[in-house]
Amino acid sequence: MTDQIDAHIGIVTVSDRASRGEYEDRGGPAIREYLDRVLTSKWVEVPHVIPDDKEGVASCLRRLSDEDGCCLIITTGGTGPAPRDVTPEATEAVAEKMMPGFGELMRKVSLEKVATAILSRQTAAIRGGSLIINLPGQPKAINECLDAVFPAIPYCIDLIGGPFLTTDESQIIAFRPKKK
Amino acid sequence: MTDQIDAHIGIVTVSDRASRGEYEDRGGPAIREYLDRVLTSKWVEVPHVIPDDKEGVASCLRRLSDEDGCCLIITTGGTGPAPRDVTPEATEAVAEKMMPGFGELMRKVSLEKVATAILSRQTAAIRGGSLIINLPGQPKAINECLDAVFPAIPYCIDLIGGPFLTTDESQIIAFRPKKK
């Protein structure tokens, strides 16, 4: 049983400007507040604010997965079409399995709000015992995307051997299939 | 004209436990029953029950396509995020063309039933004269997914040079564009 271990969750803000201190990181805090509000099981944050550099993002994701033992790694930023947007490529570079359903659903819910949601290339992947999810940079979009995919996250982490996450069911109902 | 040839259809259950006989294969029979109910043209089943091993699944898919001449190969199981789930990777390894629309639509219809549908990485691909489609393992999900994509299957098989499949239109209406 691994359900007594505090979940380590990586929160990675990918932004040239935020990493240089020219810009206040708003994505990382939005993810932290979301997890504080939704998770009832204990968790420990492993935060990073790094530039939009593909190899740097990939290194950070590898370390959070392989050394820090994060069951969940959430990135914010760097998912668009601009030359410096490389978060999906970094995620794919470290992935053992791609999880296309996350990106599809997040784009679908964002598209109900804004036509440019199709420009977000956000994806998700499995590396070892870690689920890595890309989110956009805007706090509002972060909340919409997490609301859409969070019901599936705890069971996904069960399947990759991670800690048993529980949620405040007034916020998010974690779906787990009934035992057979 | 190839419409007098019986269609060969590969049905591949990918499951460590079923392949060792520890678990009754329920996915393969669910696919067989579905095809019996829906297809009115003659078809011959080429069944396999194999473990969750990427190279083994890829070999099986290659043989069904290259040697057995299957126009359609349907897999069940091995599409999730767990370490042993490798069916999509095996499918991609043998693919000449990926068919992303199948996975997108199957996840969409499954998502109407269950939030964890986004964890299914099921895809589809073309290899030579074969359309390969990944389905999940649960019989109920198998039926929902096939109902969603089956209307497009006969025309897809036309386009890759296969036999002319016909369906019981009270069950599934096969869509083919009108001749110009």
Place this chain on the structure above:
Amino acid sequence: MTDQIDAHIGIVTVSDRASRGEYEDRGGPAIREYLDRVLTSKWVEVPHVIPDDKEGVASCLRRLSDEDGCCLIITTGGTGPAPRDVTPEATEAVAEKMMPGFGELMRKVSLEKVATAILSRQTAAIRGGSLIINLPGQPKAINECLDAVFPAIPYCIDLIGGPFLTTDESQIIAFRPKKK
């Protein structure tokens, strides 16, 4: 400011028969008429009609991007499952970034009309300063797909450093986020 430069837009009909003159190209003209109707900023067409050959399509896309400086390159045809359909593979071969949201949305809107929409493998990608978008071959499907994705195209081109496209808002409202 680059908003005084006329936008160069590549229109690439991918069709063995049209390239041999056996078949009238209807896809290219449908795209041209669409852009004439929707764009109010000045644009210059760079048209090609080429066979379904992967390396040939890739070369054409590279030239339109690297030499002709097209901010937008729209292909029509070659997106299906048939052996000669290779436009998505050619697009991926020249891509620096894949843009999965375009294909997802175009298949979704086409699927509301016809079950075989899932057979279209159309995608989109970024190469340098160019957004490349695959469309199907049928004029009706071309219009449906462009209606779905066009609201996001001008902002995408802003993000990759291209000219400032404007639209006739009675036709298409180009979405751009408000300045902060």
